[in-house]
Amino acid sequence: MEALVALGIGTLTAAGIYLVLRRRTFPAILGIALLSYAVNVFLFVSGRLMLNAPPVLIDKTGAGVYTDPLPQALVLTAIVISFGMTAVVVLLALGAYLSTRSDRMDMDNGPDAEEEAGQ
Structure with a gap:
């Protein structure tokens, strides 16, 4: 089960990195979302993978079999925060697309940009 997770x-991370390196805004946003999902799954798995185990200790005398509730709480919080930030970034990208009619992320406008800026 650990190998499958x-x-x-790894698949989520690879797809996220591939999409982040694209030159368009919307695939980059999807790549960031995939990277955040990969981190969330990693955090969730760090609390031990156990089936049918309670998230808290039941008896006070022994340790028993339980899962760690802290990664579950961290992942739940991270999901809410990443959903809100993804919505904000999508709206910013949509506003940039509507103003420029392009979703390319060019760092410069080519060799003619410096000549036009000087005139």
């Missing part, structure tokens, strides 16, 4: 995390 590790393969899923």
Whole structure:
């Protein structure tokens, strides 16, 4: 089960990095979302993978079998925050697209940009 989860995390990370390196805004936003999902799954798995185990200790005498509730709480908080930030970034990208009619992320406008700026 650990190998399957590790393969899923690796796939999400690879797809996220590929999309972030694109020159368009919307694939880059999807790549950032995939990277945040990969981090969330990694944090969730760090609390031990156990089936049918309670998230808290039941008896006070022994340790028993339980899962760590802290990664679950961190992931839940991270999901809410990443959803809100993704919505904000999508709206910013949509505003930039509507104003320029292009979603390309060019760092410069080519060799003629310096000549036009000087005139």
